[in-house]
Amino acid sequence: MRVFSNPVGPGSLWFDNLTTADGTPVAYDPQARAFLPMPPFCANRERIGCNWIAPEPGAFCRSCDMTKLAPDPSIDNVIPDWAETEAAKRWVLDNLGRWHWFRPEDPGTRPMFHMLGEYGENPAPMGHAQGVVTISVAEADPVIRTKRRQALGEPYRTMIGHMRHEIAHMLWWRLSLREDFLDAFREMFGDERADYGQALQRHYQNGPPADWPQRYLSSYASAHPHEDWAETTAHLLNLTDITDSFVAAGFSSPNLPGGSWDPYAETDSERLIYIGASIAVGTNHLNRSMGLADLYPFLLAESTHRKLAFVHRWLRRGAQGL
Numbered sequence: 161m162r163v164f165s166n167p168v169g170p171g172s173l174w175f176d177n178l179t180t181a182d183g184t185p186v187a188y189d190p191q192a193r194a195f196l197p198m199p200p201f202c203a204n205r206e207r208i209g210c211n212w213i214a215p216e217p218g219a220f221c222r223s224c225d226m227t228k229l230a231p232d233p234s235i236d237n238v239i240p241d242w243a244e245t246e247a248a249k250r251w252v253l254d255n256l257g258r259w260h261w262f263r264p265e266d267p268g269t270r271p272m273f274h275m276l277g278e279y280g281e282n283p284a285p286m287g288h289a290q291g292v293v294t295i296s297v298a299e300a301d302p303v304i305r306t307k308r309r310q311a312l313g314e315p316y317r318t319m320i321g322h323m324r325h326e327i328a329h330m331l332w333w334r335l336s337l338r339e340d341f342l343d344a345f346r347e348m349f350g351d352e353r354a355d356y357g358q359a360l361q362r363h364y365q366n367g368p369p370a371d372w373p374q375r376y377l378s379s380y381a382s383a384h385p386h387e388d389w390a391e392t393t394a395h396l397l398n399l400t401d402i403t404d405s406f407v408a409a410g411f412s413s414p415n416l417p418g419g420s421w422d423p424y425a426e427t428d429s430e431r432l433i434y435i436g437a438s439i440a441v442g443t444n445h446l447n448r449s450m451g452l453a454d455l456y457p458f459l460l461a462e463s464t465h466r467k468l469a470f471v472h473r474w475l476r477r478g479a480q481g482l
Contacts (some may be wrong), residue, residue: 161251161401163408164188168197175254176247178211187213190222190254191263208243212250223250226270231277231297238277244300245275248319252327255401258424260479261331268337268479271330283308286322288329295322313379315457321394328393329386335478348470349392350385359384374461392467395458396475399436399468400424402456406439413439427476429469433460 164173168184173195179185186195187202188211196213202221204210212221219225224246231238257263262270274294276284284296299305300319309317335341346352363383369375372382381391403423407416415438426432440456447455460468 161405164195167195187211189213190257208246223253227273227275229274231275235277241297241300242275245295245297245319248323251320252323255397259475266479268334271327286326288326291330293326293330324394324397325390328390332389335474348467349388352385356384375463377458377464393471396468396471403436403439429472433465433468
């Protein structure tokens with residue numbers, strides 16, 4: 161994610177800012193990729209802290225307008241959980257917008273989001289179907305998220321990670337409308353027409369294959385080609401955003417190209433993945449110096465590199481013409 165200029169004075173702004181340091185209200189314009197002082201604010205600004213501009217006063221911003229079902233406000237703590245979930249959605253949508261997904265120049269279908277609260281101990285479902293992305297906002301609660309991460313044996317679980325994974329399913333659905341995509345996908349990931357329910361049942365009963373680290377990014381990716389795609393796509397977004405944020409923060413590395421290099425403009429997939437992975441490894445080393453968990457607790461096998469490169473090529477060109 162970029163670091164943004166202050167439109168009313170010196171200093172910088174971060175993606176989630178609502179005001180400048182001196183208290184001037186600002187909002188983010190995703191089309192211009194810049195902050196504006198006192199624009200028409202999103203109708204959700206006061207309710208959930210949305211900091212994007214609206215097309216007119218009293219309207220929803222581009223991101224909030226995609227949320228077609230909001231959580232039941234009577235559920236305890238649901239509003240702050242929803243606010244954090246929407247913030248993660250805005251982050252991921254802006255990342256994808258760097259490759260023209262879901263912006264005005266993209267002629268294809270936009271995702272619709274159903275944001276669900278949870279009653280008691282019953283987890284709300286998460287997933288994608290025909291353009292609808294369903295997310296449980298309860299996982300914005302760090303206690304709930306940690307319990308589920310540990311129960312499922314996952315090394316990484318965040319709201320941004322959930323958004324990337326579930327939106328990745330929607331991206332696959334969009335790309336599958338292209339005649340030239342499915343054959344290439346099946347050659348790389350396998351035939352997604354295999355029974356999904358049976359595949360997940362088999363995965364949860366028997367676990368992943370013993371050699372999954374040599375073939376997949378995560379054990380869950382081994383369950384079905386759809387999940388392999390979603391996990392791989394989420395990780396391509398992870399690595400690209402880690403790299404973009406590293407560059408935006410002004411850090412240097414011997415692996416970085418010179419000049420004003422933009423990771424989202426990089427056409428060489430292997431170069432981007434190599435740089436992103438090297439930055440992730442270095443940041444893992446920094447985290448360990450503070451006794452923290454690795455930022456990016458994953459290993460990239462050779463087959464994973466090929467899948468990441470495949471996703472990168474399609475995401476860079478896929479939004480055009482759909």
